[in-house]
Amino acid sequence: MSTPLDTQALPALQDTVLDAATLARLVSDIQGLAVVDEVLLKGGSSAMASTQRHSLEDAVDALQRGQVLGVQVRYRYQGQCWWDTLLRAPQGIRLVRISPDVEAASR
Numbered sequence: 001m002s003t004p005l006d007t008q009a010l011p012a013l014q015d016t017v018l019d020a021a022t023l024a025r026l027v028s029d030i031q032g033l034a035v036v037d038e039v040l041l042k043g044g045s046s047a048m049a050s051t052q053r054h055s056l057e058d059a060v061d062a063l064q065r066g067q068v069l070g071v072q073v074r075y076r077y078q079g080q081c082w083w084d085t086l087l088r089a090p091q092g093i094r095l096v097r098i099s100p101d102v103e104a105a106s107r
Helices: 020-033 056-064
Strands: 013-018 035-042 070-077 080-089 092-098
Touching: 013 020, 020 056, 020 070, 020 080, 020 092, 035 056, 056 070, 056 080
Parallel strands: none
Antiparallel strands: 013 092, 035 070, 070 080, 080 092
């Protein structure tokens, strides 16, 4: 029997679709204001994320050209960890943001 999920223990999730200009501002903000720890590429529906080192700019460019299905950027901003996942969507680029630090995200 499964245990009920404690939703208060889950980090907050943000989800939106970005147009090209907003995506460019996001990349610029992350590069200029945050410390990027890792950039992961999702190559296909059954392919694991790439373990090679990639720059954020190159990864987003590959996403926009359709060479990858998604990009995950793991970074630190003002002492808090964030994971931004960028996915191709019909309306633009979908951004799903989460902070894996549950305590910091709930403050």
